[in-house]
Amino acid sequence: MKQLFKIASYTFLFLIISAATANAQNEIKNIFSDHQDIGKVQKKGNLQYDSKQQVYHITGAGKNVWSNRDAFHFAWKKMEGNFILRARVRFKGNGEHPHRKTGWMIRQSLDDDAPYVDGVVHGDGLTAMQFRETKGGETSEIRLPVESPAVIQLERSGNQFIMGAATDGNPMEHSDTLNLDLSETLYTGIFMCSHSEGVLEEAVFSNVRISVPEHGGFTAYEDEGAGSRMEILDVQEKHRRVIYTSKQAFEAPNWDPNTNTLIYNSGGRLYELPAEGGQPEPINTDFATSVNNDHGLSPAGDEIVISHHYEGEEQSGSRIYILPREGGTPRPVTDKVPSYWHGWSPDGKHLVYVGRRKGEYNIYKIKTSGGRETQLTDHKMLDDGPEYSPDGKYIYFNSARTGTMQIWRMRPDGSDKQQITFDKYNDWFPHPSPDGKWLIFVSYLPRIDAQDHPPYKRVMLRLLPTDSAGKKPEVVSYLYGGQGTINVPSWAPDSRHVSFVSYSFPGGDYFD
Numbered sequence: 001m002k003q004l005f006k007i008a009s010y011t012f013l014f015l016i017i018s019a020a021t022a023n024a025q026n027e028i029k030n031i032f033s034d035h036q037d038i039g040k041v042q043k044k045g046n047l048q049y050d051s052k053q054q055v056y057h058i059t060g061a062g063k064n065v066w067s068n069r070d071a072f073h074f075a076w077k078k079m080e081g082n083f084i085l086r087a088r089v090r091f092k093g094n095g096e097h098p099h100r101k102t103g104w105m106i107r108q109s110l111d112d113d114a115p116y117v118d119g120v121v122h123g124d125g126l127t128a129m130q131f132r133e134t135k136g137g138e139t140s141e142i143r144l145p146v147e148s149p150a151v152i153q154l155e156r157s158g159n160q161f162i163m164g165a166a167t168d169g170n171p172m173e174h175s176d177t178l179n180l181d182l183s184e185t186l187y188t189g190i191f192m193c194s195h196s197e198g199v200l201e202e203a204v205f206s207n208v209r210i211s212v213p214e215h216g217g218f219t220a221y222e223d224e225g226a227g228s229r230m231e232i233l234d235v236q237e238k239h240r241r242v243i244y245t246s247k248q249a250f251e252a253p254n255w256d257p258n259t260n261t262l263i264y265n266s267g268g269r270l271y272e273l274p275a276e277g278g279q280p281e282p283i284n285t286d287f288a289t290s291v292n293n294d295h296g297l298s299p300a301g302d303e304i305v306i307s308h309h310y311e312g313e314e315q316s317g318s319r320i321y322i323l324p325r326e327g328g329t330p331r332p333v334t335d336k337v338p339s340y341w342h343g344w345s346p347d348g349k350h351l352v353y354v355g356r357r358k359g360e361y362n363i364y365k366i367k368t369s370g371g372r373e374t375q376l377t378d379h380k381m382l383d384d385g386p387e388y389s390p391d392g393k394y395i396y397f398n399s400a401r402t403g404t405m406q407i408w409r410m411r412p413d414g415s416d417k418q419q420i421t422f423d424k425y426n427d428w429f430p431h432p433s434p435d436g437k438w439l440i441f442v443s444y445l446p447r448i449d450a451q452d453h454p455p456y457k458r459v460m461l462r463l464l465p466t467d468s469a470g471k472k473p474e475v476v477s478y479l480y481g482g483q484g485t486i487n488v489p490s491w492a493p494d495s496r497h498v499s500f501v502s503y504s505f506p507g508g509d510y511f512d
Contacts, residue, residue: 035074058190108186227247259272285323308330
């Protein structure tokens, strides 16, 4: 069910030191090593990086990226192995030529006739993966059925390349797979070509991420995990900012409105991080040194609930505890294990959680003082992720009872169960916004088992109005994440921003 990221052989002292220094060592910087014009251009291109907004402005001239020679401006870093390139992209201004082009490029060398693959969008909306197989050879393309995408993605897996593209709010469409034998080390980055030799054009790239996926033979929860990014998402603008990175795995931020800090778990401990970025500080959880990613604040903000792996003489597993917000000795709430917390009633009197009883996972409710638990769901298929609406009228949860994992809601006594989402994706962990108008949740692709929510996968964050009748979820972010990304309540008090975690193995944007 819920697993802990295991960071082998690290002591608590080392975790504190590494967490406190990681951001200082790993600032939110320009991820590209250099930029330059490629081929013959009449006007010099440029790259400007807005570090506050983490946005790239790239300008470039050049006749074309096509045929057997290219002319454009290129911002790059050297990459090896497998990787996923993803960004939001738009042209600035109306442009001189309908075939001006911009996008991601993977290039064997900086020669103007080098073999390459790109994921490109044109000024007239044409979207394609273009490629040159041999040095000095002709260029070919694979077109996508997407016009003027807001998000483009290009992925390398060995000698296979695939492009993805999506218009605002929609799931990604993908190209056919291209098989192309390029060198192991490749120049990888963003480019701009004006398609007019004497004209400079500009493109704007945001949410720029280079993620290295899990490698062959990797086993989640047993092998050392990926590096982690703490991110803030504006759900209206769909703009993301990284505020903290670490080469250690961390998970599941809660947003504390009283202190404007994010509370998260790493290596079995809790930490808090300023929402504007900075250095994390540990929260004292006393004996509870196996805290998993199911934790959160009381409605008043004066207590924290945690799920900690309990080792007893007769039973062991995740157990729910409550401790003071400032830290201290946790007191147990549940007796039975495993129990994984997910929601706190708005009046502060009850907790809702997931428990395995007689081999089945269902949703339960208990008083914060403990005592006898009340079972709210009873189904052989997995129910998970319960969380109260801000007015206390509903409990939202995810359930696989229809064959795919979908979002549901029910009354606080378990009655009046209603399905909320209905498509092919597997949806997990619905979180109502503080104003009660929105649900945000993480969606897995159909190829992931409906009852599994692993880390290190290609997932989406999707947004749905709580008055959702007849409405479809809107994609607000595409990322490499999953388990640990957004397991627990993480809305800002403004109901516009949420915090979440994304991942990359070494070699990605902030994890060299």
